[in-house]
Amino acid sequence: MKRFLIVLAAAALCSSALAQHFTTTFSGPTSIRLFSKNVPRTEIVLPKIDGYTLYKGDFHVHTIYSDGEVTPRERVREAWYDGLDIIAITDHLEIRTYEKFMLKALAPYNKDGKPYTYANAGAGNKKDKDAPMLSNLNAGYEEALHIIEKEDIPILAVRGTEIWRNPRTTGEYNALFLKDINAICHKDLFECFRRVKEQGGLIMHNHPGWRRKTMEKSEDQIRAYGEGWVDGVECVNSSTLYPTTIRRCIDEKLFIAANTDTHRPSSQIFGRDKEYFRTMTFIMAKECTEKAIKEALLKRRTIGYSGNHLFGEEHYLAKFLNEAVECKVVRDNEKQEHRAYQLTNKCSIPFLLRRGNTVYKLEPFQSLRVNFGKDKKSGKYRLPKFTVDNMWHIDEKHPVIEVSVDK
Ligand SMILES: [Zn+2]
Known part of the structure; x- marks a missing residue:
């Protein structure tokens, strides 16, 4: 009997200890944060020139709204991580690679179960140069703006687009600081340009030597430069320099730019642990507003940067070195x-x-x-x-x- 009582007491003690054990387990935290996911920004320290701050901008990137592989919101976040102050979202006016996949995915929701017909608009459509644009071309920029406001990201987003024509002859041009991208669509390049300028936009000639055998201007390019449509030249695209374009910028009074033209995440190309930053343009301006940056580009106060090389007018480079x-x-x-x-x-x-x-x-x-x-x-x-x-x-x-x- 005595032994039985001891066993009983021991069992009671055990069960209360067990109960206590479970109580402490369940009253503990449901999760423990092992590390902070707050990704830091790379700070790029630059000198001031003539009293101007050097702001860091990339005026040529792509998102899933054309043939890029990331969303506009991720472009904005990575721009901040990469140390930029300005990012222009410049999806192609005519190329919408991912739209056809999305339309196919949405097909079951259509009344007839068939996907909408995907068609490149205007000049991008080989079968029909008059084809209207079915998408809202401002959507990518609007998504970028949305995330800037939602996540308080101190980045200036520029509304832009890349006008894509025959690279061997006409070349590609970025229209920057637009008010409505839809409104500039036209099969005629020079009508596009006219509409860009009507909106107060700037035009940059992208990667001028890409897919070309000569740097001599084509007929269209002679007209584009000659009639004063072009404001600046992308002398460096990603890791490629087009050396004769620096002289062209000085002779023809155009701004010098260096951009990534990145389609993939920037970290896959430029890395975060490399000895250099992503390709970018330094802009000498009083403040980082659309008005001040646009004015600085028009006054040609820029220096291109790529892989720790600097590109610009001699007097700016001399000042850069002496201030730094x-x-x-x-x-x-x-x-x-x-x-x-x-x-x-x-x-x-x-x-x-x-x-x-x-x-x-x-x-x-x-x-x-x-x-x-x-x-x-x-x-x-x-x-x-x-x-x-x-x-x-x-x-x-x-x-x-x-x-x-x-x-
Ligand atoms: Zn591009």
């Missing part, structure tokens, strides 16, 4: 007849400084000491002067820039 690099005299070594300078790079872009056959790589946020001897004629110490190998100011040439000392 602080140079001071360490000491005059009279014994060895040289002056030691210390150069400190205060921006996120490295510089390849060439003197004769020697190239000094001045990495971001690092310093270098370089010695310069005396000029034989004047007997004075020479100032630090370099050919900057990762800057391009005309054709395939790199500028020679003197670094100002103790400014």
